[in-house]
Amino acid sequence: MSSATATAYPMPKPEGLEGVVAASTALSHVFGEEGRLVYRGYDIHELAGKASFEEVAHLLWLGHLPDGRELDELHRKLGANRDLPDAVFAVLRALPADTAPMDALRTGISALGAAHRDLFDDTPDLEEAIALAARVPAILAAFFRLRQGLDPVPPRPDLNTAQSYLYQLFGTEPEPRHWQPLEVYLVLLADHGMNASTFTARVIASTASDLCSALTGAVGALKGPLHGGAPSKVLDMLNEIGSAENVEAWLTHALDTGQRLMGFGHRVYKAEDPRAEILRGMAERASDPAFYALSKTTEERALALLEERKPGRRLYTNVEFYSAAVLAAVGLPGDMFTPTFAVSRSVGWSAHVLEQVANNRLIRPQSEFVGPTDLHFAPIESR
Numbered sequence: 001m002s003s004a005t006a007t008a009y010p011m012p013k014p015e016g017l018e019g020v021v022a023a024s025t026a027l028s029h030v031f032g033e034e035g036r037l038v039y040r041g042y043d044i045h046e047l048a049g050k051a052s053f054e055e056v057a058h059l060l061w062l063g064h065l066p067d068g069r070e071l072d073e074l075h076r077k078l079g080a081n082r083d084l085p086d087a088v089f090a091v092l093r094a095l096p097a098d099t100a101p102m103d104a105l106r107t108g109i110s111a112l113g114a115a116h117r118d119l120f121d122d123t124p125d126l127e128e129a130i131a132l133a134a135r136v137p138a139i140l141a142a143f144f145r146l147r148q149g150l151d152p153v154p155p156r157p158d159l160n161t162a163q164s165y166l167y168q169l170f171g172t173e174p175e176p177r178h179w180q181p182l183e184v185y186l187v188l189l190a191d192h193g194m195n196a197s198t199f200t201a202r203v204i205a206s207t208a209s210d211l212c213s214a215l216t217g218a219v220g221a222l223k224g225p226l227h228g229g230a231p232s233k234v235l236d237m238l239n240e241i242g243s244a245e246n247v248e249a250w251l252t253h254a255l256d257t258g259q260r261l262m263g264f265g266h267r268v269y270k271a272e273d274p275r276a277e278i279l280r281g282m283a284e285r286a287s288d289p290a291f292y293a294l295s296k297t298t299e300e301r302a303l304a305l306l307e308e309r310k311p312g313r314r315l316y317t318n319v320e321f322y323s324a325a326v327l328a329a330v331g332l333p334g335d336m337f338t339p340t341f342a343v344s345r346s347v348g349w350s351a352h353v354l355e356q357v358a359n360n361r362l363i364r365p366q367s368e369f370v371g372p373t374d375l376h377f378a379p380i381e382s383r
Helices: 053-062 068-080 086-094 101-115 126-146 161-170 176-188 196-206 211-222 231-241 244-256 274-286 289-309 319-329 334-358
Strands: 028-031 036-039
Touching (some): 036 274, 053 068, 053 126, 053 161, 053 176, 053 334, 068 126, 086 101, 086 126, 101 126, 101 211, 101 334, 126 161, 126 211, 126 334, 161 176, 176 274, 176 319, 196 211, 196 334, 211 334, 231 319, 231 334, 274 289, 319 334
Antiparallel strands (some): 028 036
């Protein structure tokens, strides 16, 4: 085989596109060195625990916090859009009971786009964004119940997103101690700069494809454990550790054998993830005291050991670590953690799609070709 290759591009080739500006956005930004997250000019501490998820959705979609009339109208539209077509229920019923919920969500959104072509056309708009964000939790709740042999729970339009999601999951009106922490979680995860799933959604939207296609791709990206699939891995790790007394030995063995500690380090943050800080306080208030003690002891010892073994790497607690404690406290099983992340991020994804199509140019990056260019075909008998 010839060793000749194409001429390399004179541009830098950062691994994983690190540092490459792929789009302009006014939606959110991660200030990694400072450990700050901003939505439309608002620091996340200004919103978490103060603004409702619907207010934040309005902010991301429309660029400003709603007044009372606007918020009432958004609640009305979300409540009116939670019903699923029979075709989507049929698809969800056909899935094996052991299907991963993220796979069910990906399939359900795709089925929704096919069944509701009258609504989800090739030109995404705000009404479509609202309609899809309302149905993402409904798809997950329907599959959650179907896999247990239970009937889906019809939606109640009077409930907010956090309440409605828990109501459709479990069939009972949720208590404030459950839906209020979930709502803060939804606010914290609604958008996060140009992350992998958001970039995926924007690439698909840039082709002039439809909103359901863009979010189907985004769900596929979020599923990966290097992106959104980590919270359940944190729960697995904490359950394996078992108790605060086992933390030191377990972490030492894990690091000695090259295992990755879940919930620590971030591609962008070089200071503590502000979402982790907020979730830590929520976990202390909402979690079982023994589980919180296990989580806190694990965090403290993990950070100390990581600094000792990897000095200067600036590895801090990320959002996934205390997401596990908070989502477990509101009653969700581990395999519903990342899907619940998607409930929140569906708002950010759709906002990015709307921003992309408002000033669209097909996203078509270049690559460096490193293969041969002068090979010649030979008949099979001479190979």
